[in-house]
Amino acid sequence: MALSAKSVAVGTELPPLTKPAITRETLKEYGPAAGDPNPIHIDDEFAKNAGYPGVFAHGMLSMGYLGEFLHKAAGGVANVRKFRARFAKLTWPGDVVTCKGVVTAVRDEGGTRLVDCDIWSETQNGERKVVGTATLALAN
Amino acid sequence: MPPSKDMIGRVLSTGSATVTADHVAGFAKALGDANPEYRTIAPPTYPIAFMTQAMSGGMETFLELGLNFMTLVHGEQEFEYVRPLEIGETLTLTGRIADVYEKQSGSGGTLDFVVLETEGKDAAEKPVFYSRNILISKRT
Numbered sequence: 001m002a003l004s005a006k007s008v009a010v011g012t013e014l015p016p017l018t019k020p021a022i023t024r025e026t027l028k029e030y031g032p033a034a035g036d037p038n039p040i041h042i043d044d045e046f047a048k049n050a051g052y053p054g055v056f057a058h059g060m061l062s063m064g065y066l067g068e069f070l071h072k073a074a075g076g077v078a079n080v081r082k083f084r085a086r087f088a089k090l091t092w093p094g095d096v097v098t099c100k101g102v103v104t105a106v107r108d109e110g111g112t113r114l115v116d117c118d119i120w121s122e123t124q125n126g127e128r129k130v131v132g133t134a135t136l137a138l139a140n
Numbered sequence: 141m142p143p144s145k146d147m148i149g150r151v152l153s154t155g156s157a158t159v160t161a162d163h164v165a166g167f168a169k170a171l172g173d174a175n176p177e178y179r180t181i182a183p184p185t186y187p188i189a190f191m192t193q194a195m196s197g198g199m200e201t202f203l204e205l206g207l208n209f210m211t212l213v214h215g216e217q218e219f220e221y222v223r224p225l226e227i228g229e230t231l232t233l234t235g236r237i238a239d240v241y242e243k244q245s246g247s248g249g250t251l252d253f254v255v256l257e258t259e260g261k262d263a264a265e266k267p268v269f270y271s272r273n274i275l276i277s278k279r280t
Contacts (some may be wrong), residue, residue: 009221019172020172024202026170029170030170031230032184033166033167033169033170033189033240034167034188034189034192035189035192035193036169036192038212039224050210050211056227058214059169059214059217060185060188060214060217061171062172062184063185063217064171064183065171066172067171067173067183067184067185068171068172068173068175070184071183071184072179075182076177077143077175077177077181077182077184077224078181078221078224080184081220081221082218082220082221083185083218083219083220083221084216084217084218084219085216085218086215086216087213087214087215087216087217108143123220124259
């Protein structure tokens with residue numbers, strides 16, 4: 001269910017979105033689809049040589065999940081106006097990502113109700129991985 | 141050569157590409173986002189895949205920037221949308237270096253930060269989206 005322009009207020013939580021566990025196959029599919037050639041997401045040896053314990057997920061994969069979460073909360077892709085993410089911590093194969101968010105401001109601009117939100121992705125143990133902000137336009 | 145302040149303001153690359161149904165469908169599938177809107181428009185984070193395609197990949201760009209590909213990390217990403225990208229339309233992108241700075245890492249090395257700003261315009265020269273991208277690499 002999308003947020004309602006009438007009842008939205010500071011503190012309203014966006015409906016959370018939990019994605020299936022990330023697998024190596026998820027990463028193998030995302031890289032080429034996004035044009036990201038970095039082997040650090042698919043080749044364990046490469047990742048180890050770069051100083052990581054193994055492959056990790058593309059930050060933009062989690063941001064893509066947040067994009068789905070936002071267009072669902074906003075009631076359509078066109079209602080997502082602004083969207084920012086900082087890749088604070090790495091997400092690993094086996095992690096289950098849940099996207100969450102809370103409204104921080106509500107304002108009206110030219111007949112449109114705009115809501116600012118804090119958003120983040122977190123994994124099964126509650127650790128926040130990708131954190132950011134978004135502005136959604138809600139139809140009155 | 142590491143990135144330097146002289147690079148600020150430089151137009152990095154321009155290019156144009158067409159938003160195709162197959163490219164959008166592949167990207168949405170890799171995210172596991174079955175939104176029916178994607179028959180006509182693209183997902184919120186699709187510009188990242190589109191920019192890579194239009195600017196023909198990353199490698200040359202990263203070299204041109206003086207970033208170390210082995211340690212390259214995507215630090216932050218921001219999108220601002222005038223409207224969604226539509227399947228079938230051709231967009232022209234212009235990327236410029238908005239900022240270059242460095243920070244000392246916890247382990248005593250130097251981290252190079254490059255901020256890239258990209259604008260996507262439609263055939264009528266009207267802006268469709270803006271992207272702001274922070275790339276970080278460890279200087280070697």
